[in-house]
Amino acid sequence: MTDGPKYGFDTLQIHAGARPDPATGARQTPIYQTTAYVFRDAEHAAALFNLQEVGYIYSRLTNPTVAVLQERIATLEGGVGGVCCSSGHAAQIMALFPLMSPGKNVVVSTRLYGGTVTQFSHTIKRFGWEATFVDFDDLDAVKAAIDDNTRAVFCESIANPGGYITDLDAIAKIADAAEIPMIVDNTTATPYLCRPIEHGATLVVHSTTKYLTGNGTVTGGCVVDSGTFDWSANDKFPSLSQPEQAYHGLKFHETFGPLAFTFHGIAIGLRDLGMTMNPQAAHYTLMGTETLSLRMERHVENAVKIANWLEKDDRVDYVTYAGLKSSPYYDRVAKICPRGAGGLFTFAVKGGYDACIKLVNALEIFSHVANLGDARSLIIHSASTTHRQLTADQQRAAGAAPEVVRVSIGTEDVDDLIADLDQALSKASS
Template sequence: MTDAAKHGFTTKQLHAGAAPDPATGARNTPIYQSTAYVFKSPEHAANLFALKEVGYIYSRLTNPTVGALQERIAALEGGAGAVCCSSGHAAQILALFPLMGPGKNIVASTRLYGGTLTQFSQTIKRFGWSAKFVDFDDTQAVADAIDDDTRAVFCESIANPGGYITDLDAISAVSDKAGIPLIVDNTTATPYLCNPIDHGATLVVHSTTKYLTGNGSVTGGCVVDSGKFDWMASDKFPSLSQPEPAYHGLIFAEALGPMAFTFHGIAIGLRDLGMTMNPQGAHYTLMGIETLSLRMREHVKNAQIISAWLENHDAVEAVTYAGLPSSPYHSRVAKICPKGAGGLFTIQLKGGHDACVKLIENLELFSHVANLGDAKSLIIHPASTTHSQLSDAEKIAAGAAPNLVRISIGIEDSDDLIADLEQALSK
């Protein structure tokens, strides 16, 4: 799409990265269900493999349907480029892969999705990487945790499960001073509610499975590069700033400038890790993004109404929604998420764990699933599911205490959702 930067969000979500198919005139982006692509000549093939030309080689690396999605998400986030992959967890590894090495670490927020906490605290150890977990409300603690081996700072814009909002401006100031990239998981906010790059993020990751697709049909992930980080400023990132043996000594940052990280993610990351997004999944996500702004407005409206109602319910001890004036994160909404605080929050029940179980068992419209960001309303008990692998102290720090449930508010009629919650809470 020409002059994408000049268009509004809703126009971009419909048109960015897409154009009528040149061969058939098809208006929707086709599902290019092809493994490989015919080269024009031996010279063309050699140039593609040497990164001297841009084009399609093999669908583990590039695919036209996936490419359209990458362009669209990059446009919505205001990034230079994007790489789509098989899941949100794949996106996190893909984002870290060019930055890390044995003995290197990341500084990460304590308020993260349970699976991310496990990936960072356990799984990445197998690569020789490590993570330090810090309360990101304490920016001095974040700064103190960064050492000579730190290669990234990681947080969520709106944290899962509690809906806490991170002060991205304050955190990016810390990472900038240390000369390391800030990676922000923007899954829960989406680019409609928050633009982390505008607040200093270097990289933005998504589980496209959630709000971007919005219908619970496919898994996927994405890494968006701001194109603004100077990888040559230090010797901390040799994958990008030093000769790459697999590409005849090419220096990605020198040769590709703002697109260095994106090309590395495809040419090295997808090539060697194989975290490929399938074209049909990309197609579903492209279709979902076309209604993102409309859906997010309904998610926010419903969450505002229902969280306020829950806060005054006799069975409820507390509600964590940042859109409520009572939230300690309410003041950050206007700065970080000016269009609203999202559709995700937790509620603490006075009856503790048993009350949480009974609530879930008696709900009729809410679906009890391990997902969020669906058009339908969802609920789960994090302490016994998504965060069950954590210690009690870690659960509390992550906002997943045993006496709370996570609610992902959908776009149904708010009166119907309140009636369902009322009848379940009464039992």
């Protein structure tokens, strides 16, 4: 659908990448539950393995159900291609894998999901990579953190858990000046609220587990390539610009142009890392994307009402929702997320850690789970769970202080959600 008329978001979220099944006429994308695919002949097989022809070989690499999801997400984000994988964490490694090598570093925001902070603080060191954490509101600090070994900058469009909004345009200018890509995790915003590529992002990553699926059933991730970065402009990215010995000296950027990163992600990333999305997970996520705009509108509508109610409540110290006029990020909403500030934010409960625990235990509609982006409203005490591995300073920098709870506002009746919070806050403050 990308070669014809310019369709609207609501049309693309249903139709992009999908066509009636040629064998049966099935209108919904089938679940191609198969590991391998029959080649037409020996020459066809050789062409596929040599990357001379596009097609299906083995489902660790490509699968027709997953391929539809990849095209849909890439279309919604305004990218040229996408690579789906097994989780959001897998997507982050997949994004960095072609860019990094031992001794290289990535400059990242301090305002990130706790698991990402841990992945970047500890796990990537096993590859010989390093991460430098910087407050991305301090643009001079971001510039100063970039050195000759920096290969990317990484941030979240709407940061988890606090709902802070990153000035993507400003960070993109810094990345462009340094001739390195900007990678943006757009999980919390989704392409309905924010399109990072329009603000200068080179790559966009998603945990499709969250809002894109929207029903808490399957895990998944995706990396979307903008197709705009010149990987051959210098010698910083040899995986994409220099000969690849596994493919007889093929140069990905020279051969595939704007799709270089996408082809590398499949032909090298999925081939060797094996972080494959299964076709049933892709099917669930495809069904979720069909209602993405409807759900996000309701998430935002409910979040605005609840955040305003909480801000006026004497039992609450502060609320971090960027959609509040009191938020220091309020002015960025219209610029970065013109359709709203999302459905994720935190609030601080008077009484500190113990009051937070009482609140979580007293809620009836809100589910206490380590997830976000569900149609159901969710809550978690980040300091004791998702951000537990971080130091106290890291927790506060990430917006996950001990007196704070994170809420992911669902699509239920907003009056019921407010009533649930009201009764739980009463018990927490007693």
